[in-house]
Amino acid sequence: MTTIKKVAQLANVSTATVSHVINETRFVSEETRTRVLKAMEELKYIPNPAAQSLRSQKTKTIGLLIPILEDETNNIFFMRVARGIEHVFRESGYHIMLANTNESLDYEKEQIKYFKSRQVDGLIIAPTAGNHEFIANLVNEDCPVVFIDRKPEGIKGDFVLNNGFQGCYDAVKMLIDKGHRKIGILSGLLNLSPAQERLEGYRQAMTDHGLPLDENLILIGESSFESGYEMTRKLYEQFDITALFVASNAIAMGSIGYIQDKGIKVPEELAIIGFDNYDWGALSNPPLSVINQSAYELGAKAAEVLLKKLNKPSNRFKEYRLPTQLVIRNSF
Template structure:
């Protein structure tokens, strides 16, 4: 039977390097990783994680359960997961819940019946019903949104609260006082976190929070439209924080219908730097979230969990970046400055260490 030592010998590397390659460790040089993979194929080597799955009568597939397949952010998360999974010899069963707890429950049942080796999920709520999977020893990784702490599962998050707070602080610094927030369903962790950051920035600046300017809606184009239609009557609103790029499309459509020019009459900062945002004139400001990296980290956590099923659960927090902002107007009634220097607000940091909860 071919062993990891055989692969290491043929590839002329250490056994530790072989393990790192099959764990999709990006610190391994690409040329070395390719040599290891070729050696494994030539020798017919099966990584330990796959062999363990066969012994337990589990497939070499993972279930990836995401909230909305049309969301560009989750598309990038999926790609990050897939790249790591494929490098480690796993395939993906992709499931789309449309933010529906009922659909999510159905896919969780399918994942159990299909005997997948693990589940990665953007849960519809903290109370998603994964208890039965955990009871059967099936590893679960929560992505972008946490599950209730009692479940004690590995989790990868992005600091939405800090990013939202910094974005609103930037708008306040430009002179905006009447700032609206368009966000997702209140039960969704990321939607609520962005509102908390929004509130904190206003309160720290001594600006009273007007609850009428906070609008919860579906995390999609229609949700953005619905929320903005409730805002356009308030001509004192000079800036809007939007929770994702899909909602931003709906926001922009309604503003255009009412003859309100983004980047001229009103400032927009939206989460997620979708490709189309740079095509607008003037462009809107966007908060970059490391979606691809989130998927990669989640997949690596699952590989770790498969190798070390008894280790303590870990949580990874990634940060977002608000890149150079386009030239934006000051609020109506404020004198225009003679020049407008783009502001760079950096919320990024090196990939954080994985810490035990």
């Protein structure tokens, strides 16, 4: 059986030096570190994770909480986010514990308690709807938290978010520049910050360009195909819109379904821009113009922010905004 003592003998160093290399508890010269790592590899020595945790008081484990619902199209988005997080932490020697909140605040609380019981070093959370003041009582400086994609209610913290406001503003401005004046918007429920910010981007763009805010042209509903289909029918048939901005991917699928069923010519009879860049949009007829938001990059940035807090704890918080991009195709 290979022991730390045998590694030390082969590398011609003390067992304490080997321990410092493994646990990163003290500076070791690059030459010595290389010699120790080479000895470990030659002897096929694998450090005991439990022993490492006891010595360093770190588990090298990160808890990741994301909301996944059955048949939800945003599942793809959050799995891309998870890939970005996992890539950054893997390069730094961390492991990820992944859990699903099912968009339930109660289940989110349970999962955070579980992660704490497993002594994770930090948490990355895409928060559900609802007040999150409880976070302050469940985590502390020993377990820093970074929130992604959504801003939780009732708490200060580090947030890594896409700039949905600017993306929607740019999309509506593009429609206005094309000469449209009766522009409708379809939004998901406003219980989460991304939907609120996207709607505000629409409102601000209309106001800045001197167009009236007709509340009849603002429809809010469930993020589903059925909801998108019905809301598009209502706006097109009852209010004679010439352009439509859809702030939810699932709703956009319903909009396209209605447009195709009714044989509406796009963009001649109705211009349309969606939010989020999924493969189906490029395959629609005509291909759907969309606001692309970063997913992998969002996760990678969140991981970098948390790593920085793990290496240098701080009570100072910051909000990071990633830019969105307008992907122009043939739908407006």
